[in-house]
Amino acid sequence: MQSIQVGQLKSDFSNILHLVQEEGETFIIVYGKNHKKVAMIVPYDPYIENQEERKFGLYKNKGSVRFSDDFAMSEEELLGL
Template identity: 75%
Template sequence: MQSIQVGQLKSDFSNILQLVQQEGETFIVEYGKNHKKVAMIIPYDAALDQSQERVFGLYKNRGHVKFNDDFEMSTEELLGL
């Protein structure tokens, strides 16, 4: 896994995509003077594999949610409008 600045990503985009596709490389995209990590470029197949299971991280196995069968909420209620 390599880190890359946005400027370098812009100038080498085709080469980076080629590395991702052919070599399976992963890139972390950094932005600004503080090198804030803002995105990741990963192979498409790897993204499909990861999307099967989501990890809760800190709260894994520490809670649950159950909705009654008659639960209803409008889009306006959900968004607080």
């Protein structure tokens, strides 16, 4: 993983894209005098794009938990001290 200034990215954009595509390189784009990290260029992964959207709540209303009225546990018992 390499860091690259915005100015260098502008002048070497084609070469950097080639390195990302062919070599699998990753670049962190830094900006300004303080070299603030602002973005990242990573190789494209078609697997991520083709994934189905995850569905949340598949088990909603399919389980429950009950505690008895006399249930009590100290912090020490919980932590195993």
